[in-house]
Amino acid sequence: MTPRITIDDLCFFYASSDEKPVFEHLSFQVSSGQVFCLLGPNGTGKSTLIKCLSGLLRPQQGTILLDGDDLSSLKPSSIAKKVGYVPQSQFSVFPFLVRDVVVMGRAAHLNNISSPKQRDYDIADEAIRTVGIAHIAERPCNNISGGEWQLVLIARALTQQPQILLLDEPTSHLDMGNQMRILEVISGLSRAGLTIIMASHFPDHAFLAAHQAAILKDRQFVAWGNPDEVINQANLQAAYGIDVRILFVADGVGRKICVPLSRAPALPG
Amino acid sequence: MDNAASRRNPDPSAAEPERRTTPYPFMLHGILLCVLLCISVVSLMLGRISIPPGEVIRIFVSRFASIDQTWPSTLTSVIWDVRLPRLIAGILVGSGLAVSGSAFQGIFRNPLVSPHILGVASGAGFGAALGILLSGNIFVIQTLSFVFGIITVMLTYTLSRTYRSSQMLVLVLSGIIVGGFFSALLSMVKYIADPMNKMPAIIFWLLGSLNNVSNRDLVVATPVFASGIIGIVLLRWRINLLAMGDDEARSLGVNTTTIRRIIILCATIITATAVCISGIIGWIGLVIPHMGRILVGPDHRLLIPVSALLGASFLVLVDLFSRTLLITEIPIGILTALVGAPIFAYLLHKNRSGW
Numbered sequence A: 001m002t003p004r005i006t007i008d009d010l011c012f013f014y015a016s017s018d019e020k021p022v023f024e025h026l027s028f029q030v031s032s033g034q035v036f037c038l039l040g041p042n043g044t045g046k047s048t049l050i051k052c053l054s055g056l057l058r059p060q061q062g063t064i065l066l067d068g069d070d071l072s073s074l075k076p077s078s079i080a081k082k083v084g085y086v087p088q089s090q091f092s093v094f095p096f097l098v099r100d101v102v103v104m105g106r107a108a109h110l111n112n113i114s115s116p117k118q119r120d121y122d123i124a125d126e127a128i129r130t131v132g133i134a135h136i137a138e139r140p141c142n143n144i145s146g147g148e149w150q151l152v153l154i155a156r157a158l159t160q161q162p163q164i165l166l167l168d169e170p171t172s173h174l175d176m177g178n179q180m181r182i183l184e185v186i187s188g189l190s191r192a193g194l195t196i197i198m199a200s201h202f203p204d205h206a207f208l209a210a211h212q213a214a215i216l217k218d219r220q221f222v223a224w225g226n227p228d229e230v231i232n233q234a235n236l237q238a239a240y241g242i243d244v245r246i247l248f249v250a251d252g253v254g255r256k257i258c259v260p261l262s263r264a265p266a267l268p269g
Numbered sequence B: 001m002d003n004a005a006s007r008r009n010p011d012p013s014a015a016e017p018e019r020r021t022t023p024y025p026f027m028l029h030g031i032l033l034c035v036l037l038c039i040s041v042v043s044l045m046l047g048r049i050s051i052p053p054g055e056v057i058r059i060f061v062s063r064f065a066s067i068d069q070t071w072p073s074t075l076t077s078v079i080w081d082v083r084l085p086r087l088i089a090g091i092l093v094g095s096g097l098a099v100s101g102s103a104f105q106g107i108f109r110n111p112l113v114s115p116h117i118l119g120v121a122s123g124a125g126f127g128a129a130l131g132i133l134l135s136g137n138i139f140v141i142q143t144l145s146f147v148f149g150i151i152t153v154m155l156t157y158t159l160s161r162t163y164r165s166s167q168m169l170v171l172v173l174s175g176i177i178v179g180g181f182f183s184a185l186l187s188m189v190k191y192i193a194d195p196m197n198k199m200p201a202i203i204f205w206l207l208g209s210l211n212n213v214s215n216r217d218l219v220v221a222t223p224v225f226a227s228g229i230i231g232i233v234l235l236r237w238r239i240n241l242l243a244m245g246d247d248e249a250r251s252l253g254v255n256t257t258t259i260r261r262i263i264i265l266c267a268t269i270i271t272a273t274a275v276c277i278s279g280i281i282g283w284i285g286l287v288i289p290h291m292g293r294i295l296v297g298p299d300h301r302l303l304i305p306v307s308a309l310l311g312a313s314f315l316v317l318v319d320l321f322s323r324t325l326l327i328t329e330i331p332i333g334i335l336t337a338l339v340g341a342p343i344f345a346y347l348l349h350k351n352r353s354g355w
Helices: A046-053 A076-082 A098-109 A118-130 A146-159 A176-191 A203-209 A233-240 B002-008 B026-045 B053-064 B073-107 B120-134 B138-161 B167-192 B198-207 B215-234 B236-242 B246-251 B256-278 B284-296 B300-324 B332-350
Strands: A003-012 A023-031 A035-039 A061-066 A083-086 A164-168 A195-199 A212-217 A220-225 A244-249 A255-260
Touching: A003 A046, A003 A195, A023 A046, A023 A061, A023 A195, A023 A212, A023 A220, A035 A046, A035 A176, A035 A203, A046 A164, A046 A195, A076 A083, A076 A098, A083 A146, A083 B246, A098 A118, A098 A146, A098 B236, A118 A146, A118 A176, A146 A164, A146 A176, A176 A195, A176 A203, A203 A255, A212 A233, A220 A233, A233 A244, B026 B053, B026 B073, B026 B300, B053 B073, B073 B215, B073 B236, B073 B256, B073 B284, B073 B300, B120 B138, B120 B167, B120 B198, B120 B256, B138 B167, B138 B256, B167 B198, B198 B332, B215 B236, B215 B256, B215 B300, B236 B246, B236 B256, B236 B300, B246 B256, B284 B300, B284 B332, B300 B332
Parallel strands: A035 A195, A035 A212, A083 A164, A164 A195
Antiparallel strands: A003 A023, A003 A061, A212 A220, A244 A255
């Protein structure tokens, strides 16, 4: 399979801090229909990497190719037609209706002085049905739950009709029911051919939904590849600094799970 | 995994959202337009000389068709040279400030922002005071007022660009810095102005009034107001996008810097022109958008036109009170604050749950 997005030797540092880069020499590819799960401890640069891939931040070194086109040479509206970005959930200041938020995904397809037409609303409604939030389409967007809001943001990104979906911790702050619902939506979208890159705090999510996983720590990938190989005891211990066990649960589950343990086995007592 | 698909598409009949684009509230617009029309007619009738409504209409018609003149010709002059320019100025300034306020509250993502947030009032006030101090010629006063209003916002904008992060917050802070500086310059001008005639002139001017608007002013000001308002009206859906935050809007493909710059430019020429023909009139740009949101919700596609109609009605009505309540005219800036502050307090109380 040809890669949909290719990252080569990527390096980024914030201009204000003259210290070390957030990450350097990152290289990886993701193909059509694949889910890439980006793991790593807090503050390690997962969101920064996602923002670089969405064109919001400009890396100082390295290239990002979308279907062979250099991301830095594309206009924001051209990027938005290829890449949908689902930010970390932040509620809207104004209580726009859910449908009106979702239709904002059409911005890149409309010129500056146009408003969305019936056709754009049709596309938005389709995205609303895809993620299963039709029942709240007419509700003000600050009158819905955190899980529903995350689905609204995914629907808005789908309304852009992108080939690549970037999700920045789509399951943070959600209860486990909503986490599973979001992951099911993500799996469904990847089966429909979308390339998905998501940052996550939960290694389990890589087992559940991802084809590839990578662990970012200290400016580098600790590991990158198949989730079964990447998510092992040694790598998670190195990344998160705690003892971890990976168990295979056979009975009616049939997958691996991560069990974090208290600090390190060396602790006295 | 196979129940994932069915969960995403639950019972299709229940999932089918009712198809529509946001319905346009023609009815509401009609009502607001009628309200504005009624207030306008009343404002033409009332004043030091009362003119009955039939007379007002006949005076209007006589401009375009020859009918028998049954009224003293001074009334024609009262309508055409005094009350009509004042009415038009009220409509322009009121709708302009309300539209700018709605746009600013949207792009700053803050319902407590007014069009004066970037310091335009301090700058334009200083310009006008300087004009009064130096010459007293109305043309000089208005030109300096407009120029300094624009300069202030340009300084604010340039200052904010020197910082990289959280642009909108820095823009507000820059507005406070530059506005504060020009307020100090304004105080300086007041302090050195001749206390017998120049200083009172400055103070009256700053309190705001539609009294001095002439037909000549309107010929210049109308196209400026119109272009600013049209600019914001054309970009009204983009204001929704900017209201979601800079990163989100950019990731949706919006060129946020350009759009924001155009909106700030439009709002600034509106506000600077408003200050230069009518002095500093506060509260409209803050309160009217809130009233608009109560009527049509936060969507700027609906809010911007409704704000324009509400703002125009509000200012014409307040101006009517300012010139009829007492024998002498009450400066309109005082009245908009006296009326606006309690209204705002009431709206805050009523709207506690959200904007």
